[in-house]
Amino acid sequence: MDQHLVLWDVDHTLIDSLGLGGTAYQRIFPEVTGKPVREPALMDGRTDLGTIDQMLRAHDIEPTDEVVAEMTAALAGVFDEVRVELAEKGRVLPGVRDALAAFGADPAVHQSVLTGNTAEVARIKLDAFALLDHFDLEIGAFGDDHLRRPGLVPVARERAERKLGIDFAPERIVLIGDTLNDVRAAHESGARLVAVATGSYSADELRSAGAEVVFDTLPAPEDLRAALG
Ligand SMILES: [Mg+2]
Structure with a gap:
């Protein structure tokens, strides 16, 4: 597989x-x-x-x-x-825990983050919401790895290859994100993108920027998986 x-x-x-x-x-x-x-x-x-x-x-x-x-x-x-x-005032967005659990149970999926947050801040945030266990942060890429978000994709790819011994071709890398910078990161690197309109951009704005798979909110795990093909 x-x-x-x-x-x-x-x-x-x-x-x-x-x-x-x-x-x-x-x-x-x-x-x-x-x-x-x-x-x-x-x-x-x-x-x-x-x-x-x-x-x-x-x-x-x-x-x-x-x-x-x-x-x-x-x-x-x-x-x-x-x-x-x-932890008290923030929240985990709807559908996230289900999606993380479903991907976590799938032996064909390796899960990490690609985020503008520095590695340390990302760790603090994920820990605050008890999400840390879902991710292998050693194969992720962070806001202190590069000035521009598209530059983070090769960083994660290289870390994953070094740790897992798997060279993920760009079409087997899937970004899930909410901004035009996420769209840019996918397009410039050849990675695939699932865009969610749960931030400041509407689904139409994300589509206009070239996102092909766009959801208003994170869908149920089976729909998310179907979107990955
Ligand atoms: Mg975001």
């Missing part, structure tokens, strides 16, 4: 974390740089590295390795502090 690598986006695909990401940037930026926030952080399916780079440049700060590392560490610190609040 053909093996598949299913890579889930985190925010607005698996969970709704109450916009805490934007709030975190508002807080860490002045702490790390000593400057007030003039331009808000742009997120929206970007990687944290990309968001940090953009935010620093928008404030005329050179994104050196040092300041970027300070920003990512501060980001993890904030999410570690709000772990409990996240």
